[in-house]
Amino acid sequence: MKDYKEISKKSFNEDAEKLNLEESSEENKFFMKRESYDIVQEEVKKENFDDFLDIGCGIGNSIELLLKEFPESHFIGLDIAEKMIELAKKKKLSPEHTEFIIGDAENLPFDGHSPHQSFDVVICKETFHHFPHPEKFFTEVYRVLKPNGRFIIFDFATTEISRWIKNNITNSFSSHGICHHYNIQEVTDLYKNFNFEILRAENVTDDRMIVSGRKIIKEQTK
Template sequence: MRNVKKRFEEVADEYDEEFVKLIPHYQASIEALINTIPFDENKEIKILDLGCGTGVVTKNLKELFPNSTVTCLDLSPKMIEIAKEKLKNYKGIEFFVGDFLNFEFEEGYDAVLSSLAIHHINDNDKKTLYKRIYNILNKGGIFYNNDRVEAPTNHLQKVYHDAFVNNLRKNYGNEKIEEIDKIADDNDIPSKLYEQLQWLEEVGFKSIDVVWKYYAQGVFGGEK
């Protein structure tokens, strides 16, 4: 995770602007992630934003669930600084810098959400993390992950990659395709979607579903 932290420290200031260009239908994926929360909008719920980045997910959460308390955790101190500034007018938010593989989580969360973060860890670490998330949720709580996934076949992986490259070409031109593609290869460890759904079931999640998908990105999770 050291290389990932270094990379995010370098790009933190441009993160929001760049992600809209890098990730097709980025806002739609965030809305799909938020919409998985099954609780009344006025209820006082406790939420963990895992790998919060600059606070995009939490900002959307606080707009829809104003009485929620949100824990924001990210590996990058600079990302947390930006998130604090972005969210300074909202109450009920706490911020922590840490690695979600060894962070000492509280228990009693009603929802754990993550966006474009968990694909930076390997398969075994994902399995461990999913179990940890299950353990800190209240009964009836939910976990959903908006993340990059690997295709189940070589052909579909090429389809995913071609869609990614075409989006880069549209937003950046040909000159930056190789550079950005290499950054993704060096920092990302996506796992197959169907395998991750199995891992969630194995640790105890139920009502598991994929609520949104666009090529190599999906929003998936389940209920405790």
């Protein structure tokens, strides 16, 4: 079986080696479409938050943007690719309010209750399709979210025909560690299965979708 995590890490490390933050223009710095950042930022701003987690943070662009508007909040960026984290740290963002760490989205290194170990908002932007065990990922996100916390996924969207071709043919040859291309129904089903209230679920561009949900506390059985 393919080791999707190792393939993804290798691919993103190679991407990081191509980036020079000192020489990059603002346009190149946001190498994934800048408009996608704006969509996610607006969704994040719907929530009052003190603690924020970006899973698959890359070089920390989302945190850099949010920090300008929320300088007193605490931000953590997590990525499996160590070279992406190296670049994020080179930005020298506020050390009191930001952390960038290497980690696995399916095994989050947070206890879920200590200060800065649980979160009001968790985002996963353009990364979810790389995770080989989505149920494990959702379990981990639910665990580290505070009660009523918001969880936002922003990911690829495509036609059903194209999605079938990718999932059944081309993903097998991907050198980027792509596991599965989702449609909105698949993602919202995961949210509901893991006790999230759906707040938003829609295609927002020709090739991107956003799903946002709120953690609902599971009722204790007697």
